[in-house]
Amino acid sequence: MAGSTVAVLGNPLDVIRTRVQVEGGTVVGVTRELMAEEGMAAFGKGITARIWMLAPNGAVIMTAYELIKRLSAKEVHE
Secondary structure (H helix, E strand, O other): HHHHHHHHHHHHHHHHHHHHHHHHHHHHHHHHHHHHHHHHHHHHHHHHHHHHHHHHHHHHHHHHHHHHHHHOOOOOOO
């Protein structure tokens, strides 16, 4: 769920960053242009692909973390 949340919240900034890198200009200028030409929907472009990339990535990282944590835990004898 964390990966999906990051994808949804970070996607508008990623769209703006990509447009600035490809087309040039400023962040403010690109944002205004996107709003004028495509509306709010422009900031959601590519969100499905981003979720499909980040959500499984988070699951793999958490699984690996838990496995390493369990393998490295010391046994306590009473």
